[in-house]
Amino acid sequence: MQESKMDEMVLTVGTGSTWAMRAALVLGLTGFKWREQVFELKDAAALHRLKQQAPAGLVPWLVHDGVRVHDSLAIAEYLHELCPDRGLYPADPARRALARSLCAELHSGFGQIRSRLPYFLGAPRKQEPPLEALSELARLQVIWAQAGASFYFGAPGILDAFYAVMAQRLFNYGIALPGAAGAYQQHLLAWPLWQATLERAGKDWPALAAKSQG
Numbered sequence: 001m002q003e004s005k006m007d008e009m010v011l012t013v014g015t016g017s018t019w020a021m022r023a024a025l026v027l028g029l030t031g032f033k034w035r036e037q038v039f040e041l042k043d044a045a046a047l048h049r050l051k052q053q054a055p056a057g058l059v060p061w062l063v064h065d066g067v068r069v070h071d072s073l074a075i076a077e078y079l080h081e082l083c084p085d086r087g088l089y090p091a092d093p094a095r096r097a098l099a100r101s102l103c104a105e106l107h108s109g110f111g112q113i114r115s116r117l118p119y120f121l122g123a124p125r126k127q128e129p130p131l132e133a134l135s136e137l138a139r140l141q142v143i144w145a146q147a148g149a150s151f152y153f154g155a156p157g158i159l160d161a162f163y164a165v166m167a168q169r170l171f172n173y174g175i176a177l178p179g180a181a182g183a184y185q186q187h188l189l190a191w192p193l194w195q196a197t198l199e200r201a202g203k204d205w206p207a208l209a210a211k212s213q214g
């Protein structure tokens with residue numbers, strides 16, 4: 001693995017990692033330049049190397065200016081602090097509190113959806129929503145319905161980045177939420193920055209991971 005220069009921003013990710021995709025998407029919102037270091041999470045030797053380097057044994061983590069920050073939510077917060085005027089969180093304190101609450105809810109919740117509808121890269125396949133996940137889907141319905149066919153607070157931010165992966169996860173299983181919540185889901189799916197991140201995660205990350213083992 002390449003050493004990082006002091007002022008360089010390096011995001012370490014893993015193939016197929018949804019948490020890493022969220023961090024990469026937030027980075028994309030900042031306008032900063034960064035480099036990605038990728039571990040192949042299905043490869044035992046790569047995982048072993050990851051465990052030796054990773055503060056918590058997991059991806060993602062970000063290195064910048066001698067600072068190392070791990071966990072997607074902490075990375076998002078760090079990036080917001082670096083560029084508070086960029087609008088990653090809303091300027092209004094009440095809206096910012098709501099954004100933070102909903103990001104934290106996503107970060108620590110939705111366990112049934114996560115385990116019963118595991119994320120995959122590739123062609124969507126149709127599946128009925130599992131019974132165990134229905135209450136979480138209902139909760140998403142409530143959250144997303146507040147947004148409608150736009151970004152949650154008008155301009156794209158951390159909240160949209162966090163929920164974009166969820167929008168894609170449901171889409172991958174042929175699950176389209178109805179009404180205003182569905183409009184938000186479609187908006188996230190069509191978001192060019194999300195599409196670019198998805199493309200990179202699907203193609204560039206495996207290629208970079210293969211190269212770094214050479």
Ligand SMILES: N[C@@H](CCC(=O)N[C@@H](CS)C(=O)NCC(=O)O)C(=O)O
Binds near residue numbers: 014017020047059107
């Ligand atoms: N809550 C953490 C979750 C990180 C996480 O679970 N990363 C997974 C990939 S999505 C990982 O590193 N797995 C490697 C392993 O379990 O050995 C975050 O938001 O960053």
